[in-house]
Amino acid sequence: MTLHSKIVGTGSYLPPNRVTNHDLAAQLAAKGIETSDEWIVSRSGIAARHYAAEGVQSSDLAVEAAKKALEMAQLSANDIDLVILATSTPDFFGGFPSTACVVQRKLGIDNGCPALDVQAVCSGFVYALTTADKFIKSGAHKNVLVIGAEVFSRIIDFSDRTTCVLFGDGAGAAVLTASEEPGILATKLHADGSYGDILCGPGRISNGVLEGSAFMYMDGQAVFKLAVGLLDKVANEALELAGMQSSEVDWIVPHQANIRIMQGTAKKLGLGMDKMIVTVDQHGNTSAASIPLALDVGVRDGRIKPGQNVMMEGVGGGFTWGAVLVRM
Known part of the structure; x- marks a missing residue:
């Protein structure tokens, strides 16, 4: 029997504090920084974002998203035999204990x-989906919980209007099972460390002091120039591996960074924006x-249906990029 990995549940969570462009513009104006809803929307397509409350960590958002994904998958937490969590804002400095381990504990997964x-x-x-796929296809694991969770509001410089208006907090999860x-x-992944300085967290700790x-x-x-040039290429690489054409893609679910990047990707793939899931405006x-x-x-609003082909793709600091082609 050939093993495949199939997505059987999804979930997401946004912290309750929703900050519109008007809200953010007012907050920044109090600091002497000018921006506006029109300026932000025209450059990014973003109308609002959510910020986690003080004391709420990436693991807390991840747990809420994971619970919803488990419920849809009709699995209990202890049915999970591998947890993979993608984050740039871990609960602890240095990344340990890993946020995945924290989530494991908070979900009550005690099967080791x-x-x-x-x-x-x-x-x-x-990257995390690709890793889960390989583990399942190897036969090593049956039910894998894959999560992306961030509290980017903690690392935003609110004196820099070019970046502070773009980022928000949230979590999403998927349950993959052997099928x-x-x-x-x-799947297709890439990285090129020579571009590491265009998107980074440049601070370092030395002897307990931030440098x-x-x-x-x-x-x-x-980042914009690089992203536009890479996303359609990696999507086409994934399609070639699957022996498929872009016309067979029912939905594109890209990294929600900037509506102009997303529009450019759809155009290069020869697909209309009516085939793209767009949520960047809301988070x-x-x-x-x-x-x-x-x-x-x-999935939850009924646009993505069982049996449809979904292309997920993203670019990130590192520089990293990749695509995953999924049949739901």
């Missing part, structure tokens, strides 16, 4: 299954959480 974090920034969920039916059809900035840095123009760029958030929205 492995749990690990994946760090590929905005490509994190695609005789095809699920994940193809450099604790805030994220992004060269927006450089901004939630990094590793953005693809599973958008996937869950599409």
Whole structure:
């Protein structure tokens, strides 16, 4: 029997504090920084984002998304035999204990299954899905919980209007299970460390002291140019591996970073925006959480149906990029 990995449940969670562009503009104006709803929408397509409350960590958002995915999959927490969590904002400095281990504990998974974090920034969920797919196809694991969770509001420099308006907090999750039916059809991952300085968290800790900035840095123009050039290429690579054409794709679920990047990708693939799940307007760029958030929205509102082909793709700091082609 040929083993496949199939998505059987999705879930997502946004913290209750929804901040519109008007809200954010007012907050920034109090600090002497000018922006507006029109300026933000015209450059990114973002109308609102959500911020986690003080004390709420990535693991807390991840748990809420995971519970919904488990419920849809009709599985209990202890049915999970591997947890993979993608995040750039782990609960603990240094990343340990891993946020995946924290989520495992908070979900009450006490079967001793492995749990690990994946760090590929905005490509994190695609990297994590690919990892889960390989584990399932190897026969080593049967039910894998894959999560993307971020509290990017903690690492935003709110004095930099070019980046602070773009990011938000949230989590999305998917449950993959071993199946005789095809699920994940193809995956393709890439990285190029020579572009590491255009999107990064440049701060370092030395002897307990922060060296450099604790805030994220992004060269927006450089990232935009690189992303537009890479996303359609990696999508086509995944299609080639699956022996399919772009016309066979029912839905594109891209990393929700910027509507102009998303529009450019759809155009290059020869697909209309009516085939793209767009949620960036409502939650901004939630990094590793953005693809599973958008996937869950599409599944729950009935647009994404069983048997349809879905292309998920993203780019992130590192520089990383990848695509996963899935039959739902």
